[in-house]
Amino acid sequence: MTDATLPGATAATADFESRTYKKVFMRIVPFLMLLYVIAYLDRVNVGFAKLQMSGDLGFSETVFGLGAGLFFIGYFLFEVPSNILLHKLGARVWIARIMVTWGLVSACFWFVETPVQFYALRFLLGLAEAGFYPGIILYITYWFPSHRRARIIAVFMAAIPISGIFGNPLSGWIMDAFNGVAGHQGWQWMFVIEAIPAVILGVVVYFYLDDRISDAKWLTGDEKALLQREIAADQKGKVQEASLGSVVKDPRIWAMAFIYFCIVMGQYGLTFWLPTLVKGAGIQGNLMIGAVSAIPFLCAVVVMILCGRSADRMRERRWHLIIPALVASAGFVVSATTGSPLIGIIALSAAAAGVLTCSPLFWSLPTAFISGAAAAAGIAIINSVGNLAGFVSPYAIGALRDATQSTAAGMYMLAGSLAIGALAIYLTPAKLVNR
Known part of the structure; x- marks a missing residue:
């Protein structure tokens, strides 16, 4: 091959690579987004149910906050074994099991009458859903190399604000339109109606997803070879095969778990309490x-x-996390101090955009230095420990509201958590995560 033919060959190769990844993206990512929209809606719709449920059942702010948070205790206990099972059994079997199970549990909220029943079902919902989110993150690493991953995860996690954009008005409409139908409350109908898609899509997952590149009949041989070659090159130098004990002892995993804990404090403080704040x-x-x-979720999507695109283009991770975390921190402070509804919504929009941007970009940090079986265990540990903030955050805000009759102290707590997380990200070595 002469030098004159090299540019054309390079251009053709780049075009083939671009078309292949676009094909993979269109096949996988929109479907995963749909699954996460349903998952997140079933996880946080209790925040909307609270508008009727607390009055109907006599639940205090603390009872609601504790029940909302108990989801994450169940999630924590089963997260690591669930993700390891996904790695061994395959995504389509395990994600299908997760979705059908959590749909059935979510529908059972129809029968809640006492705080104990509320606590038990929130705990069981966490057990049922454990492994879904980290399993999806792990699944994405099977198809996309590190330098493409921040944008892919950001697009996938746009499902969180999308679930708020469509799910919040939907939940409000169901609660108003169905209140009193057949002698039951609007919040009861909401839980059942919003659980049905999870069960249906759980069945679809089994037939639609492929566990690995080699199983994908919709890819040509050349496309499979390209993807497998890229993934193999990306995994060089990463920790791949490791025992659970060695992953647990890795200080980098715990540093990542601490950062994620700080981010999740803000994320669930916002999503569980936003309807009440509004x-x-x-x-x-x-x-x-x-x-x-x-409105805040619309801002967050953009x-x-x-x-995510900027982080991948620049191959820079830390400042793309630090800046949104600090913006979110400031948004929570302003929302707590302003007396203007308009400024409050603008501040909450800034907080939502910042904290929800942190969540997908965060996962480009640990997946930059672990893969394979080590990633299955490491991602699960980070996600399970970090998601304990999902218990701490709503419970603490509920207790602070009961104690102070104000949301201000809770918002300050969230702001402080995000500021500490930003500092921890700054202290993370750039060479470890900028890939």
Whole structure:
């Protein structure tokens, strides 16, 4: 081959690579997004149910906060074994099992009458869903190398704000439209109606997803070879095969878990309490509360995708996390101090954009230095420990609201957590994560 033919050959190779990854993206990522929209809606719709449920059942703010948080205790206990089983059994079998199980448990909230029943079902919902999110992150590493991953995960995790954009108004509408139908409350109908898609999609997963590149009948031989070659090259120098004990002893894993804990504090503080905060700003009616609650999530979608693209293009991870974390911290402070509903919604929008942007970009940090079986265990450990903040955050905010009759102390707590997380990210060596 002469030098004159090299540019054309290089251009053809780049075009083939681009078309192959676009094909993989379109086959996998929109479907995974749909699954996560349903998962996240079933996880946090209890925040909307609270608008009716607490009054109907006589639940205090502390009872609601504890129940909302108990989801993450069940999640924590089964997270690591669930992700290891996914790695061994395959994504389509295990994710299908997860979705059908959590759909059935979510529908059972119809029968809640006492705090103990509420606590038990939230705990069981966490057990059922454990392994879904880290399993999806692990699954993405099977198909996309590190330098493409931040953008892919950001697009996938746009499902969180999308679930808020559509799910909040939907939940509000169901609660208003179905309240009193057949003698039951709107929040009961909401739990059942929103659980049905999880069960249906769980069955679809089994037939739609492929466990690995070699199983994908929709790829040509050349496309499979390209993807496998890229993944193999990406895994060089990473920790791949490791015992659970060695992963647990790795200080980098625990540093990542601490950072993620700080981020999740802000994330679930926002998503569980946003409807209550919007109502407190003077917005009336469940449908209108849902519509206004969608505004911060609309802002978050745009910022998440733009930051993910920028992080991959620049191959820089730390500052793409630090800046959104500090913006979110400032947003929580302003929302707690302003007396203006308009400024409050703007501040909450900044907080949502910042904290929800941190979540997908964070996963580009640990997946830059672990893969394979080590990634299955490491991602699960990081996610399970980090998600304990999902217990701490709503419970602490509920207790602080009961103690102070104000949301300000809770918002300051979230702001401080994100600021500490930003500092921990800054102290992470750039050479470890910038790939």
